[in-house]
Amino acid sequence: MLKFAVFLKPYKKESILGPLFKLIEAILELLLPTMVALMINHGVGKGDTHYVWQMGLLMLLMTVLGFSSSLVCQLYAARASQGFGTTLRNTIYKHILSFSYADLDKFGTPSLINRITNDVNQLQMAVAMLIRLVIRAPFICIGAIMMSMILDARLALVLLAATPILAVILYLVITKASPLYRLYQKKLDHIALVLSENLTGVRVIRAFAKRGTERVKFNTASDDLTQTAIRVGRISALLSPATLLVVNGAIIAILWIGGIHIQYGSLTQGEIIAFINYITQILLALIVVTNLIILFTKASTSAARIQEVLDTQASISDTAASENQPGSPPAPYGDVVDTGSMQPDSVDGIQASLSQTDRMSRQNTVPAIAFDHVSFGYNTTGQLALSDIDVDIYPGETVGIIGGTGSGKSTFVNLIPRFYDAVKGSIRIDGIDVRDYNLTELRQKIGIVPQKALLFTGTIADNIRWGKKHATDEEVARAAAIAQAEEFIGNLAGKYDAPITRGGLNLSGGQKQRLTIARAIVSNPEILILDDSSSALDFATDAALRKSLRDNSTHTTVLLVSQRVSTVQHADKIIVFDEGRIAGIGTHDQLMTRSEVYQEINRSQISTQEVDQ
């Protein structure tokens, strides 16, 4: 947990002054019982009203001063803990943005959300408590013991005897509760996963009448979490009563021994009242300390979970500063960064060392994309999703990628912008290994339209400009026209300024797909990848889209991933995938004569169409 102290650095003043103000309050609080004893012994006992008034006023003044100090401390604690939480959250978020798809897969989105919210909150609370109570509570404990020792050392021995008993109780509770807290956080992750699946898939759940099943699933996860919470609660709940029992036992012993002392005249009534006051202070401080220990046990579990995220080095990264500059998160999936203002030669990497002539001549001879005996597997499964892929795609070619579900088409295209890295072989863009590119430069070359159309809150134009920040209105309109989105945008109230709400909830599937295509093509990328992104379009719109892409992007290398033969049949070249391997490469006519897998796909689609008719 100490590692996180660095996030408190900007709040040094608050972190030092806060506890100091609390200390002033604690000192004043510690003096009060002795003053009560003095008031009883010298004022009440001797009938000196003036002394009682004097002491009373002084005590009032001390209380006001203590209260003001406490308020200042609260203010500092709130400032420091909120600032700490914000900086930590921002740091984790920035770090997560650098993760590759494989890193994201490792944690899972719900767990990452929990870590950045719940776990950070837990630490934030610990920081606030640390400033407010961590010095005060032990100080009161130790101070009260010392003050009571000054009053009567023999009676104070009773208190000291109770200390090891309390220490054993604390140790037992912490060792039992810590693993349960970890389990609790894991179950919280699970419930977040179930919840996010249910909420995002609410339409599907209703369509398939699965409300009952999903309710049971959620209730089971929720009950499981409750059971763990109850187990943790039971153990933690033991702590306060056990502390009370030990301290109350000590009070009884002190009253008994104190009574005997009073009888013999070696202790005054004022002193015994002060003694009881000190024990009550110790008791309250101990309850605070036990609660602090529970809070810190939880916080240390959260700290470990956050540290795990921060310790994960992005498995795909480059050394260039441009990728990691604050405020410039890496281009998200489906996004192309503005290339308008960038000179290709001005960026880092091997390509910067190539002359313009070199590049031109390379473009003519070197494949735009080359897969050189590439194999790839997702970490989680251990199986290969792609095996020995060896293919060249030339500049300006339109390449169809077809295959059954799960045959590896999306995996193939995801390797090109380095969303994942190949485990064997290499992928080259314009003759250069993708691993030798600066990531930003690499992704600027590629416009990718993901399978799942995802838009962002803003206007239609804002969403298209995700592809090129400073695109002119004409460029936005041209991209929309190529993507066959012009007509439906024209029918919207507000046209290009029409709002898009929560990921495109107010648009149809086909409309969303066309906007994601416009977003990818607005920057005129060298390589355009459409990953089954016209699946929601009708045949006529799909055909019109392909024609306009062909007419408007003659220099762009286009990869069309689809399960429909009709989408890819006019491509210059079609790559057929089957169970992670290439089962055939060629034109439609060539494959119809020599690829069994392609023939089978074609046959199944013709028969489906016949059935449909």
Ligand SMILES: Nc1ncnc2c1ncn2[C@@H]1O[C@H](COP(=O)(O)OP(=O)(O)OP(=O)(O)O)[C@@H](O)[C@H]1O
């Ligand atoms: N993130 C992932 N983690 C683990 N396995 C994955 C992941 N994504 C895909 N796979 C697996 O890799 C294989 C290839 O999947 P891929 O998505 O590339 O297929 P596809 O041909 O694009 O399928 P579809 O046409 O249905 O989209 C499948 O067996 C799939 O289960």
